[in-house]
Amino acid sequence: DGYFEIWEDVGPGVAVIRQARPFNLQPIGNVTVIEQSDGLVLVDSGGSPGSGRRIVALLRRSRPGRPVKAVILTHWHGDHPLGLGEILKAWPNVRTIATAATRAHLSDPKTLNTPAAPDPEANAKMVAQYRGFAAYCREMAAKAETEADRAGWAAGARLFPQYAADMDGAVTLAPTESFTDRLLIEDAYAPVEAWFLGRANTDGDAVVWLPRQKVLVTGDVLVAPIPFGFGSYPTDWLAVLERLRGFGAGTLIPGHGAPMRDEGYLLR
Numbered sequence: 001d002g003y004f005e006i007w008e009d010v011g012p013g014v015a016v017i018r019q020a021r022p023f024n025l026q027p028i029g030n031v032t033v034i035e036q037s038d039g040l041v042l043v044d045s046g047g048s049p050g051s052g053r054r055i056v057a058l059l060r061r062s063r064p065g066r067p068v069k070a071v072i073l074t075h076w077h078g079d080h081p082l083g084l085g086e087i088l089k090a091w092p093n094v095r096t097i098a099t100a101a102t103r104a105h106l107s108d109p110k111t112l113n114t115p116a117a118p119d120p121e122a123n124a125k126m127v128a129q130y131r132g133f134a135a136y137c138r139e140m141a142a143k144a145e146t147e148a149d150r151a152g153w154a155a156g157a158r159l160f161p162q163y164a165a166d167m168d169g170a171v172t173l174a175p176t177e178s179f180t181d182r183l184l185i186e187d188a189y190a191p192v193e194a195w196f197l198g199r200a201n202t203d204g205d206a207v208v209w210l211p212r213q214k215v216l217v218t219g220d221v222l223v224a225p226i227p228f229g230f231g232s233y234p235t236d237w238l239a240v241l242e243r244l245r246g247f248g249a250g251t252l253i254p255g256h257g258a259p260m261r262d263e264g265y266l267l268r
Contacts, residue, residue, distance in 0.1 A: 001155050003162065005031075005051065007058050010251055010259050011213050013190050015062065017046075017055055022257035023225055025156055026163050029080035031055055032217045032253050033062075034210060036187040039069035043208050043217045044255075046083025050166025055083055056090045070095040070185055072194050073175055074219025074255065075202045076105035077228075078113030084173050096175035099196045101204025103178040114170045127164045134160035197221075199233040200240040201255075209247055216249035224257030224265060241266060 002021020005028065009015045013035035019028050028047035033040055040063060046052045059068065068091040073081045075098075088094055098106065105111040115122050137156035144150035177183075185192040193209040201220040208217040220228050221240055229237075244252075244266060252260040260266075 001025075001158060003028075003159060005046075005054050005058065007062050008259065010253065011215060014210065014213055014215050014251075016253050016259055017058055018258065019256070025159050027079050027228070027256055029074075029077075029220070029255050030253060030257075031083075032208070033059065034190055034192055034208075035063065035066065036069070036185070036192070037189050038187075039067045041185055041192050042068055042071045042087070043253075044074055044080040044219070045071050045087055047079035048082050048163070048166035049086050049168070049170050050162075052083025052086030056086055060090075067091050068094050070097060070192075071175075072192075072206060072208055073098040073102060073106070074206045074208075074217075074221075075204060076102050076111060076113070077202070077220065078172075080219070080255070081106060081172065082113060082167075082170050085171055088173070095177060096173070097177045097179070097183060097194065098175040099204040099206050100178040100180050101196075102202070102206065103175050103204075105202075105204065106172055107174040112172045114167075114172050116172050116174070118169070118171060123169060126170075127168050130160050130164035130167060134164070197240045197243045198236050200237040201227070201229055201232050203233065205240070207244065209249075214248070214250035215253060216244065216247050216251070217253045218244065218255060220255035222252060222254045222266060224254050224260070228256070 003024055005017045006020045015033040017031040028051050029044050032043035046055045071094055134157050137153045141150050141153035144153055183194040190212055195207050205219055205221050
């Protein structure tokens with residue numbers, strides 16, 4: 001059903017790990033892979049421990065021998081940071097980075113996506129809830145009056161057992177580094193610039209600019225086919241979209257969906 005991640009090369013030293021179907025019943029944020037001289041920088045980490053494990057496997061298969069050196073989290077919504085724990089298991093010395101606002105959200109019990117440490121009781125309730133969603137979808141598929149409705153409910157019945165397995169044991173880890181304006185990861189081959197341009201989808205969205213490759217990684221400031229926004233800042237968001245145009249990117253990598261080779265979608 002397009003839930004599992006695929007690898008897509010974007011340009012020299014840049015790839016994106018994304019869902020095969022961009023608007024999935026359970027979305028997982030894109031993970032951008034940037035190859036520097038001494039290792040890999042990731043933008044975001046996947047949406048669950050299961051997603052994180054698949055990302056690690058894809059990295060080891062597609063970039064063998066290249067360690068992950070840093071992970072930049074674009075924002076705090078759960079489908080972007082919850083694979084971080086599995087990446088840290090594979091590469092324990094990774095730098096973890098976000099804007100100051102995102103780091104605060106990923107440290108605050110009021111905005112944690114899951115507990116910050118293993119909690120067997122909360123975990124069991126979460127897994128049971130997703131399995132319950134699967135049972136409900138099977139029930140609704142049996143009652144559906146149209147083939148389209150039946151297919152949609154059946155897709156949910158297939159998805160939620162996998163999502164329950166993927167989320168089993170999930171914890172929210174706060175990044176250890178933060179910035180308020182701009183952070184540079186220097187490299188002779190592929191320097192990486194992380195920017196905070198203002199409030200948009202959240203109050204702490206990071207975007208990542210690759211000046212050598214002219215690639216702009218937007219997080220959920222830009223999403224295809226439709227924006228995701230809850231607790232967002234619509235007026236400020238428009239100003240940030242305008243600032244994105246100022247980079248002169250040749251390729252945009254949105255928070256969800258396929259890479260974009262021009263600014264047509266951004267302009268709309």
